[in-house]
Amino acid sequence: GENVEQHPSTLSVQEGDSAVIKCTYSDSASNYFPWYKQELGKGPQLIIDIRSNVGEKKDQRIAVTLNKTAKHFSLHITETQPEDSAVYFCAASKVQGAQKLVFGQGTRLTINP
Amino acid sequence: NAGVTQTPKFRILKIGQSMTLQCTQDMNHNYMYWYRQDPGMGLKLIYYSVGAGITDKGEVPNGYNVSRSTTEDFPLRLELAAPSQTSVYFCASSYDPGSQETQYFGPGTRLLVL
Numbered sequence: 001g002e003n004v005e006q007h008p009s010t011l012s013v014q015e016g017d018s019a020v021i022k023c024t025y026s027d028s029a030s031n032y033f034p035w036y037k038q039e040l041g042k043g044p045q046l047i048i049d050i051r052s053n054v055g056e057k058k059d060q061r062i063a064v065t066l067n068k069t070a071k072h073f074s075l076h077i078t079e080t081q082p083e084d085s086a087v088y089f090c091a092a093s094k095v096q097g098a099q100k101l102v103f104g105q106g107t108r109l110t111i112n113p
Numbered sequence: 114n115a116g117v118t119q120t121p122k123f124r125i126l127k128i129g130q131s132m133t134l135q136c137t138q139d140m141n142h143n144y145m146y147w148y149r150q151d152p153g154m155g156l157k158l159i160y161y162s163v164g165a166g167i168t169d170k171g172e173v174p175n176g177y178n179v180s181r182s183t184t185e186d187f188p189l190r191l192e193l194a195a196p197s198q199t200s201v202y203f204c205a206s207s208y209d210p211g212s213q214e215t216q217y218f219g220p221g222t223r224l225l226v227l
Contacts, residue, residue, distance in 0.1 A: 034216075036218075041220075042220060043218030091155075099216060100158055100172075
């Protein structure tokens with residue numbers, strides 16, 4: 001089955017700097033890669049996603065890149081702000097009927113003022 | 114819309130007790146999912162449903178049961194609680210994954226088995 005590895009487990013950056021979180025996946029048939037943000041005591045919330053027919057996607061300060069050959073994808077947050085502090089999860093799945101997401105272990109991002 | 118709601122928010126169970134975690138969504142979503150999140154880890158899929166009357170196992174189904182009698186509700190049943198089931202449980206729903214529809218998550222139920 002699919003296995004998703006996420007690095008780093010913790011990341012601390014200065015406000016205004018960029019943050020990058022990386023994930024690798026094992027199943028070449030996976031074709032959907034979402035990123036979720038989880039704040040303390042809350043459920044995960046989708047922040048951006050990408051499908052395997054696209055190499056990069058951007059939404060304001062957030063971007064995701066996908067390298068299908070190497071089977072890895074990354075989340076890029078630019079001009080970080082204190083409210084970006086949270087735990088971020090990557091996930092992968094095949095979109096065939098139900099979306100059975102396999103999650104990475106999570107990255108705790110801390111933005112230092 | 115309230116989105117995805119879960120009850121209770123927190124529960125302590127003794128070993129061997131049973132309980133049902135409730136999940137309701139008001140978005141008319143066909144697909145519903147149950148995940149568990151252990152401390153410091155990502156979420157793991159327990160069970161999922163593609164519509165009323167249809168359920169299937171996910172990655173970690175042992176010790177759990179589900180049913181889906183209506184589109185709105187997807188309860189998760191623990192029959193004989195074990196310490197290994199101490200976790201935070203999240204319910205999620207989506208309309209149609211094939212149309213790039215994301216999963217919306219509930220706020221979670223924190224379960225402690227002692």
